[in-house]
Amino acid sequence: MSSVQRSILFSAFDRYASLLLFVVVTAVLARLLSPSEFGIYAVANAIISVISACFQEFAGASYLVQKRELTRANVQTTFTITMVISAAAAMALFALAQPLSHLFEMPSLKRGIEVSALNLLLLPFSGTISALFRREMEFGVLAICNLIAGMVVATVSVVLAVADFSYMAPIWGGVAGNAMLALMLLMWRRDFGAMRPSLLDCREIVGFGLYSGAVSVVNVFYGLAPQLFLAKILDFASVGLYSRATALTQVFDKLVTQVLSPVIMPAVVARSKAGGDLKSVYLDAVQLLSVVQWPFMIFVAVMARPIVLLWLGPTWLEIVPVVRLLCVGSLALFAACLTYPVFVTVGRVHDALISSLISLPPSLLVIFGASFLGVEAVAASAILTLPFQAAVAVYFLGRQLNFRPGEFARALLKSGIVTAIASSGVIISATLTEAESLAPVVALMSGGVAVALCWWLGLVITGHPLLHELHRAAIGLVESLQGRRARYP
Structure with missing residues (x-):
């Protein structure tokens, strides 16, 4: 098994374990907290996420991963800059908690922002060490640390929710989880010298971080803007509904994209160092991602009602049309996880910023x-904005990798056919189950079996490249297991 395949395997374990915890905790909290309470938590989390994205990427993970020759001074300076910015941001956020609560006309938001600011003091430690482990493809270590931290988040959040901590339960859970993650990583790495203050080579790091940080902030703010707009214009109950709908449509990201994302950049950088053709790498990856993401999103859209009933309960059924609209819009994001790593690899990180500045401001309007x-209108807007953003990003990538629109379309042809075949299966299954008024769990199981069988049939009919990749991965896994048995009979 290659190092990339092994890294993906460990990353998958990490993300799937985290997803399982997320599903269970969300199901419990959805029955303990109201949509309004979820909304307050979502807004506090959105504010923290935008700020943390700024300093994490200004001098953080991406620089450490993509740097060809990484020195001790690079690591120390990266940590120093990140820590200074995060401490300043935490103090500023603590001071601005009161004005922000007035802005959203929610006094209780003040406490949530103040407690959430503690996360900013922890993220420099976990962010720096996680980046070093990612660079070294040590995803097994990250999986263990993230799993333990996730269990802490789940336990603290549920216990405090039962104890009537309201919206503060998941906020305190997040702080506890980040503290555990930083502690675990520090104990595992045992390289406290990397945290020593230094400003050597700070000009290079800041130069990279200006573009990298700007890209991250713009994209994170865009992702969270609907919740902030709804909180200001409508109410926090709307925010809670939209945030739960978004969480459901992002399950694919947690199942696939977040498994691949930590591996993509170091893998692409390694391929570039070896003189690989990035154009073929990108187009091959586009084929593989689209044939998985498209059928999955169609399945979630069609089966949104039984999924919501089982996961969140009947009180959340009004988010079903929101989920369906977001799923349709998200079909355009099948290759989003490739965009930034490829721009960084070809040395055009500023093109990532330019493309974001072209596509995101009109989308925000x-x-x-x-x-x-x-809420439904906000979800419907994704059908316009997300394809536009994807088209702009692909245009800029096409200029750097020298592929034409026709080549990109041909790379998607087989995936489109597979998706059509898979969609017909799940739609027929959903129609039959609704006509017979079957229980949600039965409807989901029948729909899942139908889409899986039709998806596999589509792969075979089209001879999709994913079949070869699955076969190669299976052979690698079998050989790896046989090698272990030979060593340890």
């Missing part, structure tokens, strides 16, 4: 206008 019309 559309979302802002839709916020006055309600």
Whole structure:
């Protein structure tokens, strides 16, 4: 088994274990907290996420991973800059908690922001060490640390929710989880010298971070903007509904994209160092991602009602149309996880910023206008904005990798056929189960079997490249297991 395949395997374990915890905790909290309480938590989390994205990427993970020859001074300076910025941001956020709560007309938001600011003091430690482990493809270590931290988040959040801590339960859970993650990584690495203050080579790090940080902030703010707009224009219950709908549509990200994302950049950088053709790498990856993401999103859209009933309960059924609209819009994001790593690898990180500045401001205006019309209108706006953003990113990538629109379309042809075949299976299954008024769990199981069988049939009919990749991965896994048995009979 290659190092990339092994890294993906460990990353998958990490993300799937985290997803399982997320599903269970969300199901419990959905029955303990109201949509309004979820909304307050979502807004506090959104504010922290935007700020943390700034300093994490300004001098953080991406620089450490993509640096060809990494020195001790690079690591120390990266940590120093990140720590200074995060401490300043934490103090500023603590001071601005009161004005922000007035802005959103929610006094209780103040406490949530103040406690959430503690996360900013912990992230420099976990972010720096995680980046070093990612660079070294040590995803097994990250999987263990993230799993333990996730269990802490789940336990603290549920216990405090039962104890009537309301929206503060998941906020305190997040702080406890980040503290455990930083502690675990520090104990595992045992390289406290990397945290020594230094400003050597700070000009190079800051130069990279200006573009990298700007890209991250712009994209994170865009992702969280609907919740902030809804909180200001409508109410926190709308934020809670939208945030739960978004969480459901992001299950694919947790199942696949977040498994691959930590591996993509170091793998692409290694392929570039070896003189590989990045154009073929990108187009091959596009084929593999689209044939998995498209059928999955169609399945979630069609089966949104039984999924919501089982996961969140009947009180959340009004998010079903929101989920369906977001799923349709998200079909355009099948290759989003490739965009930034490829730009960084070809040395054009500023193109990532330019493409974001072209596509995101108009998208934000559309979302802002839709916020006055309600949650469903905001979700419907994704059908316009997300394809536009994807088209701009692909245009800039095409200029760097020298592929034409026709080549990109041909790379997606087989995936489109497979998706059509898989979609017909799940739609027929959903129609039959609704006509017979079957229980949600039965509807989901029948729909899942139908889409899986039709998806596999589509792969075989089209001869999709994913079949070869699955076969190669299976052979690698079998050989790896046989090698272990030979060593340890």
